[in-house]
Amino acid sequence: MKNSKKHIFYFIVFLGLVSLFSDITYEGARSITGPFLAFLGASATIVGFTAGLGEFVGYALRLISGWILDRTKKYWIILFIGYVINLFAVPALALVESWEWAVMLILLERIGKAIRTPARDTMLSYATFQIGRGLGFGIHEAMDQVGAVTGPLIVALVFYLKGSYKEAFGVLLVPALITIFILVVAKKLYPAPEKLEIKTVTLEKTAFSKVFWLYLIGISLWGAGYVDFALIAYHLKKTLITSEEWIPIFYATAMGMDALSALILGYLFDKKGLRVILVAIFLSIGFVPLVFLGNSYACFLGMVLWGIGLGAQESIVRATVSMLVPKEKRGSGYGIFNTSFGLAWFVGSFILGILYDISLPILILFSISTQLLTTLFIIRVLSIINKSRKTSETV
Numbered sequence: 001m002k003n004s005k006k007h008i009f010y011f012i013v014f015l016g017l018v019s020l021f022s023d024i025t026y027e028g029a030r031s032i033t034g035p036f037l038a039f040l041g042a043s044a045t046i047v048g049f050t051a052g053l054g055e056f057v058g059y060a061l062r063l064i065s066g067w068i069l070d071r072t073k074k075y076w077i078i079l080f081i082g083y084v085i086n087l088f089a090v091p092a093l094a095l096v097e098s099w100e101w102a103v104m105l106i107l108l109e110r111i112g113k114a115i116r117t118p119a120r121d122t123m124l125s126y127a128t129f130q131i132g133r134g135l136g137f138g139i140h141e142a143m144d145q146v147g148a149v150t151g152p153l154i155v156a157l158v159f160y161l162k163g164s165y166k167e168a169f170g171v172l173l174v175p176a177l178i179t180i181f182i183l184v185v186a187k188k189l190y191p192a193p194e195k196l197e198i199k200t201v202t203l204e205k206t207a208f209s210k211v212f213w214l215y216l217i218g219i220s221l222w223g224a225g226y227v228d229f230a231l232i233a234y235h236l237k238k239t240l241i242t243s244e245e246w247i248p249i250f251y252a253t254a255m256g257m258d259a260l261s262a263l264i265l266g267y268l269f270d271k272k273g274l275r276v277i278l279v280a281i282f283l284s285i286g287f288v289p290l291v292f293l294g295n296s297y298a299c300f301l302g303m304v305l306w307g308i309g310l311g312a313q314e315s316i317v318r319a320t321v322s323m324l325v326p327k328e329k330r331g332s333g334y335g336i337f338n339t340s341f342g343l344a345w346f347v348g349s350f351i352l353g354i355l356y357d358i359s360l361p362i363l364i365l366f367s368i369s370t371q372l373l374t375t376l377f378i379i380r381v382l383s384i385i386n387k388s389r390k391t392s393e394t395v
Helices: 005-030 032-040 044-072 075-088 093-094 100-130 133-161 165-171 173-189 210-223 229-239 244-272 274-284 287-295 296-314 317-324 329-360 360-394
Strands: none
Touching: 005 075, 005 133, 032 044, 032 100, 032 165, 044 075, 044 165, 075 093, 075 100, 075 173, 093 100, 093 165, 093 229, 093 317, 100 133, 100 329, 133 165, 133 244, 133 296, 133 317, 165 173, 173 210, 210 296, 210 317, 210 329, 210 360, 229 244, 229 296, 244 274, 244 296, 244 317, 274 296, 274 317, 274 360, 287 296, 287 360, 296 317, 317 329, 317 360, 329 360
16 A cells, blocks of 8 residues: 555665665775775875865755755656766776776765765655654664675675775675665655655745754754764874774774664654754763773773764754755755755864864863754754744644
C-alpha cells in the first residue's frame, strides 16, 4: 500500500543504504587523501588549503543546488548528477600521477556532494513526516555512519594487503557502483518522493519564518564552536596523550557513538521536541575540557561526548529544518542551512586553530561560550513555537 508507514520506512532504508555505500566510497578516500597528496609531492600548505577549500565549496554550493531544486523539482535528476560526480571522482584518483590533478578530483568530489545533499535531505524530510522526523533522520544518520566507519577500515585492509594508493582508491569503485544501483532501484519504486508527505506543518506557509532564521543563527554558532577532529587529532599527536595507532580508534569510537546517539536522540525528539537539542548540547559540551586538559582516559570519554553532539547535528538538527520551512521551499531551506552551518564551521575551525597556538584555556572558553550561546537561541525558538501553538489553540 503506497504511503503506508511500511512503504515509507523502506524508502528511508533505501536512502540510508545509498548514504552507507557512498560514505564507504568517499570517507574511505578522505582517510588517505592527505598522505596521498604528500606522496605526490604536495606541500603541507597545499594539503591544508585543499581540505579547507573543499569543505567550504562543499557547503557553499548547496545554496545554489537547493535553489535549483525548488525551481525545478527534479529531485532524482539532481540526486543522480550529484552522486555520480561525488562518487566517481574517488576511484579516478587511482589514475592520477600529479598532485594538481588529485586536488581537482578532491574538489570535484566535494562539488558533487554539494549538488546532491539538498535533494537528499529534502526527499528524506518528505519521507519522515509520518514515521517521525527525529527517528527517520536518526535511522539515516546511523546507516550513514556505518559507511563512514567501514570505508576507512576497507582502505586500511587494502594497505595491509597491498600497500598501494592505486589499489586503495580502485577498490572504492565497488561501493560507488552499488550506490548507483540502489539509486536506480529507489527511483523506480519511488518516482515522486514529494508525495510521501501528505501535509505540511510549518510556522509559515509561503516564506522563511523568523524562527527559522533564529534557529539558523543558533545552530551556526554551535558549528563555529565545535572543535573539528583534525585539531583534536593534532593535539593528541603533539602531546603524546595516547599512541598514534589509538587515534583512529578514538575517531571510530566517536563515529559509533554518533550512530547510536542519532537513533536515541531521534526517538526522543519525536516524543519531546526541540528540547532534546538542548540536552544534546549540554551532554556534548563537556568534550572540550576532557579532550584538551585530560589524560588518555578523559580524552576517550571526551570523544564519546563529541560523538553525541555530532550525532545530534546530523540527525535531529537536520530534522528540525523540515519543521520550520514550507514544503515548497524545502530545498532552498536546506541549502541555506547547510551553507550557513558549513561557513560557520570553517571560520570557527580557523579561529580555534589560532587559539590553540595561543592558549588552550582561551580555546576552551571560546568553544564552550559559543555552544552555550546556541542554547539561548534554541530557548528563544522554543518560546516562539509554544506561543504560536497557544495562539492557534485559542483561535
